[in-house]
Amino acid sequence: MLLTRLLPPFIPQTRPFFHWLDIVFNRVDEERRKIVGPDRSCAEWLLRNGAHVKWEHCNEFLTDYNKLPSDRIRLHLVEVYASEASIMHYGFDHFVGCEHIRKIIFHKCYHLENEALKGLTALKNSLLYLQITECLNITESGLIHLNTLNNLKELILADLPYIKEKEKILDKLQHNLPHCTIQFH
Structure with a gap:
């Protein structure tokens, strides 16, 4: 009985274990x-x-981590297709x-949040096409980060339930990305 009085009360986790694992799989390893x-x-x-992912001069997407080419071969990424990915x-x-990524599709990426879209500024000189659909954690404050993607030619947005002022954000994006065709469904 004495042992049970010395142990702190059980406090349930507020985040599931797999959320923490996802964070580990997303961290940048600078040495690598x-x-x-x-x-x-x-x-x-x-x-x-x-x-x-799709490499430059390749016609098909690579879907299997174990089929990555030798790390001695330097290839350039040109496309990213993330559907239900835990990025x-x-x-x-x-x-x-x-510096060569031209196209990204984020579809049903449920871990994708506003802060992530700020990170796309690293691609502002190369990214031409961006699609964000059914990514449930995206709001107006996330979409406003897309204003820095000055080479963007096409932007597809759809099924973003937390966007409350669709016309207002569409006007802001169109004003700041005048050479971009924007579809917002």
């Missing part, structure tokens, strides 16, 4: 990045978290130094 370069490091992060803002620093 120095060894293999930003594109390879970014591809490893994306694949590890369920996204698909989080903790990993968006992986995009720093990736």
Whole structure:
């Protein structure tokens, strides 16, 4: 009986264990990045978290982490397809130094939050196409970060339930991205 009085009361976790594991899989390993370069490091992060990547001069997406080419071969990422991927803002620093990514699709990325969209500024010189659909944690304050993507040609937004002032944010985006075609459903 004495032992039970010495133990603190049980406090349930406020976040599930897998959330913490997702954070670990999203962190940038700067040492690895120095060894293999930003594109390879970014591809490893994306694949590890369920996204698909396309290399320059390749026609198909790479979907299997175990089929990554040798880390001695330097390739450039050009496309990212993340559907139901567990990518989080903790990993968006992986995009720093990736100078060839032209297209990104985020679809049903439930861990994607406003803070992540700020990380896309690393791609402001290369990103031409961006789609954000059914990413339930995105709000107006996240979408406003897209204003820095000055080379963006096409932006697709849909099924973002926490966007309350759709016309207002659409006007802001269109004003700051005058050369971009924006679809907001």
